[in-house]
Amino acid sequence: MRNRNLDYSSIIGLVLILFVLITFTYFNNYKEYKEKELNFNHKKFVVKKEIFRTDNNKKNNFFLLENNVLKFKLSSLGGIISDVILKKYKSYDDSLSHHAKNLYLIKNFSLEYKLFFQNKKGFNIDTNLLYFKPFLFVKNEKNGIKILIMRATNPYGKGFIDYIYKIRENQYDIHFSIRTQNFSSFFKEGYRCHLRLEHNILSLEKDRDWENSYTQVYYSIFNENSISSVKYLSEKKTEDKNIDETNWIAHKQQFFSFIFIPDKKLKNVFIKSENFFSGSFLKKIQLNTFINTNENKEIHSSFRFYFGPLDLNLLKKYQNNFENIIPFGWGFLKWINKYFFLVVFQFLERTNLNYGIIIILMTIVVKLILYPITYKQYKLSAMMKLIRPEIEKLNSKYKGDVLKKQRAIMELYHNVGINPMSGCISTLFQIPIFYSLFKFFPTLINLRGKSFLWVEDLTSYDSILKLPFFIPFYGNHVSLLTLLYSLALLVYTKLSNDGKNDFSQNENNSSVSDMNFLLYLMPIVMLFFINSYASALSLYYFISNIINIGFFFFIKELILDEKKIFLKIQEKKMIKHNSWKEMIKKIGNKKYKNPMKE
Structure with missing residues (x-):
């Protein structure tokens, strides 16, 4: 041997x-978890059956709004964004084995958001059942600003609900405002208004499972010292959370993200993340919150939607700590x-x-x-x-x-x-x-x-x-x-x-054999570990x-030069040995000169 x-x-x-x-490897294995019951403020969130119904004879129309980096398709039914295309990026095409398809961050209403009004008389309005019509379109060539106002009428009488969309050139975010007008007849008895959002995140990359492991919810909150920090939900299992105050919520994918940014801190927010283990969707994200601040007053709330890449320099420009959602690792690894x-x-x-x-x-x-x-x-x-x-x-x-x-x-x-x-x-x-x-x-x-x-x-x-x-x-x-x-x-x-x-070493050295086994096991472990x-x-x-x-x-x-190293080792040994002998000799001489002090 x-x-x-x-x-x-x-x-x-x-x-x-x-x-x-x-x-x-253990913490990145995929495990199916049972879905938890949807909660709002730790109580079951019950939605009453809507009294108002849409007219089935009405036709849903679509309208385009775009800048040089984003293209939006808006639906008249619900007044929401049905499709979002990122113009400068492509998604993976299985048939061509490379990124060749249009990159839809949102497609076929994979993101849905709506207002749900309830007044004390029990009348309900679900904005996803209302038809919105283009009311005003403004385009400012000088500033590169485009504004589209979509308007729906109050199904119970007077009043309007406006959805206002505003985009700028070279920006990956779109401003979204909600405004009610003349809703006093509906609001006078007191009401509650919920904002509900549901996002089915699309798979865009070659390896769906790998992409899903990098897809999760991040959110920004203020701690006790009023310092903002970024938290997140699990990427592996179904999880929900009630948040007292939040600055923004991001639905992060491997390379892209949708970020929901209110102009004012949202209080009492419920979020939930649920995994899909097959199909074209990676995860389903749900969000529920109240947006009315005072009863009997009109609503005027503003938000921003970010649809864009996880580019560090780009996210830093928004000055909202968005760059912290890029998973560079934890602690000093980051x-x-x-x-x-x-x-x-x-x-x-x-x-x-x-x-x-x-x-x-x-x-x-x-x-x-x-x-x-x-x-x-x-x-x-x-x-x-x-x-x-x-x-x-x-x-x-x-x-x-x-x-x-x-x-x-x-x-x-x-x-x-x-x-x-x-x-x-x-x-x-x-x-x-x-x-x-x-x-x-x-x-x-x-x-x-x-x-x-x-x-x-x-x-x-x-x-x-x-x-x-x-x-x-x-x-x-x-x-x-x-x-x-x-x-x-x-x-x-x-x-x-x-x-x-x-x-030479002893032939029957079992510890040496075990250590050699560990050394040669490493290439095999790495072969399995990083293959994907x-x-x-x-x-x-x-x-x-x-x-x-x-x-x-x-x-x-x-x-x-091993010969030189060997000579230096021998030289050090001799120096140490001579120093030791000299020390012993000095001690001996001292004892010989002072025998009475012992």
């Missing part, structure tokens, strides 16, 4: 990474992605090179920055190999006394100038970077739909073979980049674990391991 050298700090790091991956990886990526993006090349250059930049840590790890590994014979002697000498053996080994480390924790600390330092990239590439809209070599979309997996069956954790396809990465990781593991100058992840991630890790292999030969063959 050929004996192997072990870098224990690397093994500790790999075990920690394996633990992180297993934990991450800071690594926002203020390191994104900055490096945006700098390289200015080269106008293919995005695959940009990722390769980005990998090189990161590896060069981490080179000092890599060098220290290789140097520590070389020094550990050189003192291996000494460690084996101590193992044999103190075979029956573990405590003495550990003390002797630590003394040996101290004598030769080795800090065994330094390698572990270096490995731990790289784990946040390793994990941050799992959140970075799948959420970067700049990479969406961008191709490289055989890869169709760098934010989704690359597939060279479709399997007729599904393998748990692996999927139903074969990713070539994942295979290349796992192979490169296996080669690097072999090189770093099998040096040319390994020293963004191909940009697999490309980064493949290039990273190719660079690691290059560093291995460069440092081992050209930088590190």
Whole structure:
């Protein structure tokens, strides 16, 4: 049996990474949950049967409103937006295997919103059953503003309900105002007005399940110190919540979002998120709230609807903390992605090179920055190999006394100038970077739909073979980049674990075999773990391991001189030994000169 050298700090790091991956996989598995009962203020929300009915003979008409980035289709029935097209983006087309279809963020009334009025006499008005007619259209060429007023009449007498839509050029939001006029006959007995919104979120990307894992509800609230913070509902299960005060609510997808923004803080808001595990919809989001502030007064409430991309710079311009809905990760991982990886990526993006090349250059930049840590790890590994014979002697000498053996080994480390924790600390330092990239590439809209070599979309997996069956954790396809990465990781593991100058170890060392097993298990785990992840991630890790292999030969063959290191170790040992002898000699001389003081 050929004996192997072990870098224990690397093994500790790999075990920690394996633990992180297993934990991450567990919390991202899809599980079906039973739907919870819809609540409003912790009580069942009951809706009375509407007295008013629409005239079935009326015809529903549609009207267009657009700027240079958005195109809206409005319905006369209900006066609501039935379709929203993002002009500068495309959705994934299965038949063409790339992003080619018009991107409908809203389609065929997948977003519905309405007012529901109830007065004390029991008369109800549901605005989705009213027909709205275009009352006024204003277009200001100078300011790039377009305003469309849709008007419906009060079915119980005098009065109107106006829906006012206003858009500007180059803006992804539309202003939406609700205004009642001459509704005093309906309001005089007192009334309640509910705003209800339901959104069935459409799937737009290649991998529906992966996209669904990035789709969830975010909302902004004020804490006790009047500081706004962003919270969210679960992306994996059905969940509902009552919110006392909210600034805005976002229905976030992987790369796009609908954000509901009231001009004034909404009080007493109920939101619910429900998962769909098949079909063209990802989730259903429901929202209920009151909008009338005083009884017997006309309603005049304003909102904004944001329909647009999750672009960090664009969202920052709205100055409402919208950028916090981009899932760059939690805690310090978010800071690594926002203020390191994104900055490096945006700098390289200015080269106008293919995005695959940009990722390769980005990998090189990161590896060069981490080179000092890599060098220290290789140097520590070389020094550990050189003192291996000494460690084996101590193992044999103190075979029956573990405590003495550990003390002797630590003394040996101290004598030769080795800090065994330094390698572990270096490995731990790289784990946040390793994990941050799992959140970075799948959420970067700049990479969406961008191709490289055989890869169709760098934010989704690359597939060279479709399997007729599904393998748990692996999927139903074969990713070539994942295979290349796992192979490169296996080669690097072999090189770093099998040096040319390994020293002998006991053949029947079960702990060594177990640790070797963990080392070689890692490429297999990664093969299964990232097969369905963004191909940009697999490309980064493949290039990273190719660079690691290059560093291995460069440092081992050209930088590190093991003979010099060995001589330095012996020199340090001699210095420590001579210092110890000299100290003992001084103590002895002192005792000889002062025998009466003992």
